[in-house]
Amino acid sequence: MRRVTAWSLLLCLAALHAQPADAASAAYKLGVAAPLTGPLAKMGADIRQGVQLAVDEVNAGGGFRGQKVELVVGDDKGDPREGMVVASKLVQSGVLGVVGHLNSGISIPASKEVYAPASVAMVTPASTNPQLTERGLRNVFRTIGRDDQQGKDAAAHVLARGIRKVAVLDNKNAYGQGLADVFRRTFVAGGGEIVLSDSVTSGDKDFTPTLTRIKARRPELLFFGGEYQDAGLLARQARRVGIRVPVMGGDGILDGTFVTLAGQKAAEGTLATGPGGSSQKGFKVVYTKRFGEPGAYSAYAYDAAHVLMAAMARAGKADRKAVLAAVASTRNHPGATGKITFDRKGDQPNFKFSVWTVQDGRFQLLP
């Protein structure tokens, strides 16, 4: 009995002692934090692989002055509490910057409570909540656009098509709701009419009751704020209940899996806002060769890692403050998602969302 107790106490202590070797030893460390287990694990894997690709590219080129960049991986499980623990673990392991997190609900507290006091630059490839960069923090950046930019661009596109009656749905998580809210506001301000506005619960599989309700209102387009897992099923079931108008979403649905989930016929003609594809092609080829089709956030994560590593190179030393300053001064960095320039808040003011559509079973950039 006492042995059991003593043993378990030892275990606990060991857990607390367990930490990567002292921070000073390896110089150039880059952290990546995303949900690698749990329901969001697929998107976490997309992020991790994008970062891995970037790090391997830099290391294949010799790293920095003969020193390789070391990647430190943290699993935040998509849970805010775990997210904070992982963040402090990354900080303690001596990372110079972090690519992450996926959920705005983790990025917001972690950037303020953990990364800011340690002067660690956090570049998120996926948190689009406007609030994130509105808090006067100097260490927060994103390679992705904000929901308010995206929602505006999407509404403008729909209005430009001459569509005036739209049903708006979101999946009631931070991303989906933020995007749909801005879309609603912009669309109504531009003279459009929202015939029905509702939310579904993310992860639900049966949307037919909501869609039946939408069908009765006869919209000309169905806008959905949410990720491709929900959107794919929504498009599939929209067709089943007999809705024949196009579905539109944000960059969260810009993923090859969307077409698989929706089925080719139902996916055809779907619209999505997302990054313009200037150098996307090159990235896509390399990424696909190694990991398969890139996910919605792979390219943003790849860019975030390159931005951080370019900043390390410019800083010229493994010093967090210097790296942070260098990240903040990023101008016209040629990334897979376009040219990256951060403003004082850490946003990309010039980020312009393009519109993609599913044609022949693939997302293609609209001319």
Added chain:
Amino acid sequence: MDWELLAQQVLNGLTIGSMYALIALGYTMVYGILQLINFAHGEVFMIGSFLGLGTLMSLEKWVPGLGVVPSLAAALIVAMSGAALLGVAIERIAYRPLRHSPRLSLLITALGLSIILQNGIMLLVGTEDRTYPERFTEALQEGFDLGTVHVAWQQVLTLGVALAFMSALTWMVQRTRLGKAMRATSQDPVTAGLMGIESNRIVALTFAMGSALAAVGGLLFGLNYSINFFIGTQAGLKAFIAAVLGGIGSLPGAVVGGLLLGVIEALGAGYVSGTWKDVFAFVILAVVLVFRPAGLLGRPVVEKV
């Protein structure tokens, strides 16, 4: 009041509800015989769904010309037998050794099992959502109109298959010797044992049948929606609630509870909001339990003094 819209929503609800009912039967059967909440049951459903997917994909690959119906039949057989084996294994390895432990220990074991199965499947198949091959789902997407009510073939198939299996189960339990043995064991395992019924075999059989039904639900679920390693949790929870709503331990109760839960959800989503529908389902459940604790069709539990 738009009656056609209402009918459409009820149909939507019956479709998902019939899947809840199939899973709920497993909960209720196991509970009836062991008074155990088998929390890992949702994962059996999930694994059944993946077995169906695996079979269909292998058939596509190795027997390209095989028709839709034989393929689906093969998938059904594989999924059902695989799930049945899994259910028996779970009972034999995890539950039987603990049969006389406190109920909470069993519950923890069940939860632990559920975590193991879920993450084991995640390691095997990855985290991505998957759908059944389009060849099987595409034709079912279409449908016909009854007045203005649109009926998809998928709904016809789902309801038909679910009802067929539920009737078969009812017949088996009510009319066969095996069913009689099951009922006897659930009423009083000790006396049943004295009458020459091997209760361990009956328990194993119960797990096998409940799991096979969950696999039927899993296959239908895969044909209708997308699947991932995580679906067992949500579906299991809903089915558990359905079982309690109908009266846990009662087979017709599980069916009624499942269908009712599906319809309540559909009406909630169809007339109020897609996010509040679960709240309605849970509130109605709580109300039923407070005023009729044994569920709609369950027998009131007599306290043993």
Added chain:
Amino acid sequence: MPLTLRKPLLLGILLVLPALLLSLPQGEYQLDVAMTVLLYVALALGLNVTVGLAGLLDLGYVAFFGLGAYATAILMHGGPAEAAAAGGWSYWMAVPAAVAVAGFAGLLIGLPTLRLRGDYLAIVTLAFGQIAKLTENNWDALTNGPQGMEVAKPVLFGLELRAGWQLYYILLLFVLLTWWSVRNLNNSAIGRAWVAIREDEIAAASTGVNVPRIKLLAFVMGASIAGLAGSFFAVKQGFVSPPSFDFIETVTILAMVVLGGIGSLPGVVLGAAMLAALPELLRSMPTLLGLEGQFDVTPYRMLLYGAAMVVVMALRPEGLLPDAHRRAELHPHEDRPESIPGREEARA
């Protein structure tokens, strides 16, 4: 194990462990892990009152934790999330209010449901947990929905407490307070009434125990402790959002209680410490074994966690540090309490 032996043990866990932690080469990560452990200790102590002492299976436990966190966030914000932040309460005012809110919710849920038995109570509380989470996610005007709410740090004598060690001591204080009150209550007449109810409710009622009131007390007390923990969680995180209050958290806390030993305070503390620290240990495994970068342990973490639960239950179902009463309830005919029950005994 006689009581005299267990006392130093629990002192060891509660006092020596934190002392050891703080004497370590400190880091924010270690402090974070230590706070996670202590937070779960508090939560497990609370659930133990409901499940362990009174024998009521509460599957909506995490909802009270969430209520405490949201009550704190809203009060410190000075009103619903939608209203502009103005004149929020101080943290020290918000804590008792959050505890009261959670306790009152416990009363509201408990009053109509406690007459239900066992599994039905479990399912009603489970439903309540889901409703609470969905409400937090959907009532945008009050909670800001999925976007979450920011929470300020506690201020003491004009000093903002944001350093890890400052928060750590607040939490330690809360945990000791919880421990002390649960222990005293358990050693009082109420504690004996709980044991009586657990062993035989009908017999307890016939000897004059006011069963519904005693049950309700346990339920409300568990809820209040969860509210206290939630109130700390809100300021520690600096942000509250619905994903923190998932059903799986209740499951985790329940596992801690049962693993350590239902009804046993030192056992529950041990269970909470182990299960809260285990994922961190597993997170660090490749580093410890010198395999960093060669082997990704991440996907196996949850798997091992589940396996640990099953294996411990199979080998030692009454938990690692069983309560003397529990042990007697589980093994009525056993003379030697030190023996470990195997399958044969379980079957007998």
